[in-house]
Amino acid sequence: MTELLDAPATAARLPYDALVRELVAVLHDSVARVPPRLVQALPGGGSLFVMPAFDAQVAITKLITFTPRNVGTKTPTIQGDVVVFDIETGQRRLVLDGPTVTARRxxxxxxxxxxxxxxxxxxxxxxxxxxxxxxxxxxxxxxxxxxxxxxxxxxxxxxxxxxxxxxxxxxxxxxxxxxxxxxxxxxxxxxxxxxxxxxxxxxxxxxxxxxxxxxxxxxxxxxxxxxxxxxxxxxxxxxxxxxxxxxxxxxxxxxxxxxxxxxxxxxxxxxxxxxxxxxxxxxxxxxxxxxxxxxxxxxx
CATH class of the missing domain: 3.40.50.720 (NAD(P)-binding Rossmann-like Domain)
Structure with a gap:
């Protein structure tokens, strides 16, 4: 079963102390790989970001849009998701709220x-x-x-x-x-x-x-x-x-x-x-x- 987490649920799964420890672990993970991200300019001044990464257990892709003209409006400048897959089975494990992940990490x-x-x-x-x-x-x-x-x-x-x-x-x-x-x-x-x-x-x-x-x-x-x-x-x-x-x-x-x-x-x-x-x-x-x-x- 895939867990689909909204913004509050995503935030609850990303406490800062645990997140900082995992950042250090990724820095020193010899298996982790991060291919170059794709940043595609969009009409109107926005951008589409496609950001993959993987380690020995999971593969992720963050797929978000960045829309500067939304600054000062009720629509967020960053929107999208982070999709998490299990490498062994290929199954989708999690879908996290992209703006929440971006802000907290x-x-x-x-x-x-x-x-x-x-x-x-x-x-x-x-x-x-x-x-x-x-x-x-x-x-x-x-x-x-x-x-x-x-x-x-x-x-x-x-x-x-x-x-x-x-x-x-x-x-x-x-x-x-x-x-x-x-x-x-x-x-x-x-x-x-x-x-x-x-x-x-x-x-x-x-x-x-x-x-x-x-x-x-x-x-x-x-x-x-x-x-x-x-x-x-x-x-x-x-x-x-x-x-x-x-x-x-x-x-x-x-x-x-x-x-x-x-x-x-x-x-x-x-x-x-x-x-x-x-x-x-x-x-x-x-x-x-x-x-x-x-x-x-x-x-x-």
């Missing part, structure tokens, strides 16, 4: 990177962008122990809704209008906007960790190139996977040699933390969706 990857790389983990956390990714990152970092959050969004109403959610979780939350001024207060930062243009222009603190997740094509950008170049000179930049070599708009538009940067797989979490700010550039990878599928199969 992306936030879990940012959380894993912060656990391994952040110079200062005390918070406050600055969340730039108050959509699905902003909410997922808020929830993931709150589970890690962050108790104070500053929220900035192009939509003030969305920012206040996310602040309300944060307060319901027992956090101290503040909506900020000047995101660059807020940057000086926060050692933990996530940018998860639609990446239509630069949202951070100020230089980060010397002990800052920035997870930039909104830009996942060469043309998209969230960080001013001056900010990215500053981190390259004074701190450290790490990408999620080698797919970022040709997808990380924030880095490519800053003239960074992305291929020379370490990926998350190269990080030794036991190594001393480097001095200076850290930028973690996340572009997405079907291996993270494979980790989500493995997590959902284990948690009933």
């Amino acid at each position: 992306t936030a879990a990857v940012s959380l894993l990177a912060a656990q391994w790389l952040a110079p200062n983990t005390s918070g406050p956390l600055l969340v730039v962008g108050a959509g699905a990714q902003g909410r997922a990152h808020l929830e993931a970092f709150a589970q890690w122990g962050v108790r104070e959050v500053l929220i900035h969004s192009r939509s003030e109403a969305s920012a206040h809704l996310l602040a309300t959610r944060a307060r319901e979780m027992g956090l101290h939350a503040e909506v900020v209008g000047d995101v660059d001024a807020a940057l000086a207060r926060c050692p933990l930062v996530v940018t998860c906007t639609p990446a239509h243009g630069v949202v951070l222009r100020a230089l980060p603190r010397a002990d800052a960790f920035i997870a930039a997740v909104g830009a996942f094509t060469p043309r998209m950008i969230e960080l001013d190139p001056v900010v990215t170049q500053h981190v390259a000179r004074t701190g450290r930049i790490v990408v999620d996977t080698r797919d970022a070599d040709h997808e990380a708009g924030d880095l490519l538009q800053a003239g960074i040699d992305v291929a020379s940067l370490p990926s998350l797989r190269d990080v030794d979490p036991a190594a001393p933390r480097a001095s200076g700010p850290v930028l973690f550039k996340s572009c997405g990878w079907a291996g993270w969706d494979l980790a989500a599928a493995r997590t959902a199969l284990r948690i009933q």
